[in-house]
Amino acid sequence: MQPDLLRIEGLRTVFKTSSGLVRAVDGIDLSVPRGKTLGIVGESGCGKSMLSLSIMRLVPPPGRTVEGRVLLEGRNLLDLSTAEMRQVRGGQIAMIFQEPMTSLNPVHSVGRQLTEAMHVHSPGLNASALKDKAIAALKRVRIPSPERRFDEYPHQLSGGMRQRVMIAMALACEPRLLIADEPTTALDVTVQAQILDLLRELQADTGMSIILITHDLGVVAEMADEVAVMYAGKVAERATARELFEDPQHPYTLGLLGSVPRLDEERERLLAIDGSVPPPFAFPEGCRFNPRCPFAIAPCRAELPPLREITPGHQAACIRAPVENALSLESAA
Amino acid sequence: MSPLLEVSGLAKHYPVKKGVIVQKQVGTVRAVDGVSFHVNRGETLALVGESGCGKSTTARLVLRLIEPSAGTIRFEGKDVTKVEGGAMRLLRRRMQIVFQDPYASLNPRLTVGDAIAEPMVVHNIGDNASRRAKVHELLRLVGLAPFHAERYPHEFSGGQRQRIGIARALSVEPDLVVCDEPVSALDVSIQAQVVNLMKDLQARLGLSYLFIAHDLAVVKHMADRIAVMYLGAVMEIGDKGALFANPRHPYTRALLAAIPHPDPARRGRVTPLGGDVPSPMAVPPGCRFHTRCPFAQARCKQEVPELREITPGQRVACHFAETLPDPGLDYTGGLTEAATKRLALYDAARRKAA
Numbered sequence: 241m242q243p244d245l246l247r248i249e250g251l252r253t254v255f256k257t258s259s260g261l262v263r264a265v266d267g268i269d270l271s272v273p274r275g276k277t278l279g280i281v282g283e284s285g286c287g288k289s290m291l292s293l294s295i296m297r298l299v300p301p302p303g304r305t306v307e308g309r310v311l312l313e314g315r316n317l318l319d320l321s322t323a324e325m326r327q328v329r330g331g332q333i334a335m336i337f338q339e340p341m342t343s344l345n346p347v348h349s350v351g352r353q354l355t356e357a358m359h360v361h362s363p364g365l366n367a368s369a370l371k372d373k374a375i376a377a378l379k380r381v382r383i384p385s386p387e388r389r390f391d392e393y394p395h396q397l398s399g400g401m402r403q404r405v406m407i408a409m410a411l412a413c414e415p416r417l418l419i420a421d422e423p424t425t426a427l428d429v430t431v432q433a434q435i436l437d438l439l440r441e442l443q444a445d446t447g448m449s450i451i452l453i454t455h456d457l458g459v460v461a462e463m464a465d466e467v468a469v470m471y472a473g474k475v476a477e478r479a480t481a482r483e484l485f486e487d488p489q490h491p492y493t494l495g496l497l498g499s500v501p502r503l504d505e506e507r508e509r510l511l512a513i514d515g516s517v518p519p520p521f522a523f524p525e526g527c528r529f530n531p532r533c534p535f536a537i538a539p540c541r542a543e544l545p546p547l548r549e550i551t552p553g554h555q556a557a558c559i560r561a562p563v564e565n566a567l568s569l570e571s572a573a
Numbered sequence: 574m575s576p577l578l579e580v581s582g583l584a585k586h587y588p589v590k591k592g593v594i595v596q597k598q599v600g601t602v603r604a605v606d607g608v609s610f611h612v613n614r615g616e617t618l619a620l621v622g623e624s625g626c627g628k629s630t631t632a633r634l635v636l637r638l639i640e641p642s643a644g645t646i647r648f649e650g651k652d653v654t655k656v657e658g659g660a661m662r663l664l665r666r667r668m669q670i671v672f673q674d675p676y677a678s679l680n681p682r683l684t685v686g687d688a689i690a691e692p693m694v695v696h697n698i699g700d701n702a703s704r705r706a707k708v709h710e711l712l713r714l715v716g717l718a719p720f721h722a723e724r725y726p727h728e729f730s731g732g733q734r735q736r737i738g739i740a741r742a743l744s745v746e747p748d749l750v751v752c753d754e755p756v757s758a759l760d761v762s763i764q765a766q767v768v769n770l771m772k773d774l775q776a777r778l779g780l781s782y783l784f785i786a787h788d789l790a791v792v793k794h795m796a797d798r799i800a801v802m803y804l805g806a807v808m809e810i811g812d813k814g815a816l817f818a819n820p821r822h823p824y825t826r827a828l829l830a831a832i833p834h835p836d837p838a839r840r841g842r843v844t845p846l847g848g849d850v851p852s853p854m855a856v857p858p859g860c861r862f863h864t865r866c867p868f869a870q871a872r873c874k875q876e877v878p879e880l881r882e883i884t885p886g887q888r889v890a891c892h893f894a895e896t897l898p899d900p901g902l903d904y905t906g907g908l909t910e911a912a913t914k915r916l917a918l919y920d921a922a923r924r925k926a927a
Binding site: 284401428485494501534563 | 730761764768769788794817827828829830834835836840845846847849915916918919922925
């Protein structure tokens with residue numbers, strides 16, 4: 241078997257603020273296999289976007305990645321010089337964001353922005369070759385009449401079209417890894433389905449790996465091969481997508497699953513998670529989910545639970561998992 | 574008994590002008606283009622559709638925040654399309670709105686207590702002391718605490734702000750609450766809290782909701798009846814059960830099929846609807862959905878389909894509603910036994926803790 245494309249080991253990113261030390265990413269181990277999709281799920285404020293920025297070394301100050309390694313094909317990105325890292329960004333790793341309107345420059349045409357990205361990474365090409373390449377890129381993301389779109393400005397495109405342009409730009413240099421941070425959150429469901437379909441197709445064509453960051457378990461089920469559920473800067477549960485949905489272990493994962501309105505059942509009330517994500521400078525003692533967890537017991541409040549293997553390849557950071565065993569032991573006692 | 578709210582042939586057309594000194598009209602944006610529906614007392618009607626379908630404009634028309642170009646609005650059987658002044662103010666007290674963005678809809682300089690009391694001040698309800706008591710009661714009603722009244726909006730999370738928005742809408746004891754995408758800006762777990770709260774409040778206070786949403790899954794939990802809108806017109810309207818069990822319009826089917834289902838085994842089973850919503854400045858002739866419809870035929874390009882009753886309580890604007898192939902929508906098989914069991918344990922433990 242080929243080694244994983246990307247391995248993250250003990251990654252820790254902190255912010256020194258006046259309210260205290262913010263542990264945005266707090267000791268994360270993950271890996272992304274070649275040609276596969278890793279889904280990262282969690283509520284806003286759980287650190288999932290900060291994790292992707294840490295991989296790209298784009299953490300805004302005063303944030304700093306203080307520990308860990310990010311190994312892309314064995315090379316630690318955290319050791320690279322600024323110039324080397326610039327070659328990696330947009331080269332081997334590309335990124336797309338939630339809001340395509342704010343990621344595109346409104347005063348330049350689509351074509352100019354596309355050719356600019358291509359020029360940076362292949363400076364040898366002349367203007368007409370760049371234009372051909374850009375139009376081919378637009379065609380590849382299935383934008384109708386790409387020759388006309390090449391000269392248009394971002395405001396003339398719909399949200400779905402803009403996201404396609406962003407994807408075309410990201411894929412221009414044939415990255416090995418695409419980080420997609422909530423790529424469909426701002427889009428309508430029918431357009432979301434189109435974009436997810438497109439990403440799957442492009443992945444099959446190019447063999448790239450994808451890190452998909454989302455708060456929507458439905459999107460994860462559509463796209464991901466492996467999933468990491470994040471809560472308060474830590475991984476709460478890790479499994480293959482199949483396993484996670486068939487055998488969810490962590491109470492946080494259960495809460496997320498219960499919150500999704502489903503079409504396949506009549507339920508009067510949704511199973512919400514009570515409370516909200518704690519601010520990162522005031523994480524509770526012990527397990528960070530304990531104040532919101534209905535299964536929490538005294539030891540949960542005392543000690544941070546490590547990620548442990550529940551079944552082969554399936555890990556959860558919960559001392560109570562699987563809950564039915566824990567509960568039946570209690571009622572027997 | 575007449576329904577609480579009844580709108581018929583409601584339209585809003587915006588002229589598009591060009592030129593700096595001499596302006597001439599070069600087109601019309603048909604944001605809402607002849608919409609009819611009613612909301613019964615104590616029920617929820619959901620308006621569903623993609624962005625640009627005119628659902629928010631419809632909400633604003635109903636509240637008379639903007640003036641309709643055509644059509645009538647009846648409240649308790651009385652025509653209120655042209656009501657002005659004091660009579661309008663009285664009407665406003667009975668129809669309130671909850672907005673989508675809980676960050677933008679609260680004044681950052683007002684304490685939460687003042688924000689909730691403001692509608693009562695506007696409508697001259699009670700005195701300072703009684704308003705204060707009412708604010709505290711409302712805060713408890715939406716799951717916050719009386720001491721929150723002294724705080725400012727920035728101290729609250731998105732879900733809490735939406736609760737404040739709901740409390741403010743309820744402060745004048747309205748009959749109808751228009752909810753304009755009240756949960757779309759929230760995280761799923763928080764969405765569930767707010768949806769549950771809104772359902773509880775409806776049961777306790779007998780509220781009627783006009784619920785605007787783009788997410789059919791959320792709507793399934795909230796609505797009694799659903800109207801699906803596309804490009805300013807209603808494509809299908811009916812009871813929730815019928816609409817989910819047997820959607821008759823191709824657009825309703827496409828919307829249902831596009832919902833990402835939390836079950837990896839179902840991946841890639843549907844072909845997404847192609848294309849984008851056309852511009853409301855150039856609404857296609859005939860059926861306005863024909864440019865994206867997989868079943869479109871020659872007739873659809875010429876003849877506008879009427880919204881007609883197919884089965885009792887379900888009306889569809891499609892020439893071929895009876896003869897469309899089986900949609901093949903299958904919602905079953907979502908949760909495994911292990912997952913269902915653990916979700917039930919989670920629910921039980923949550924109830925015990927509460």
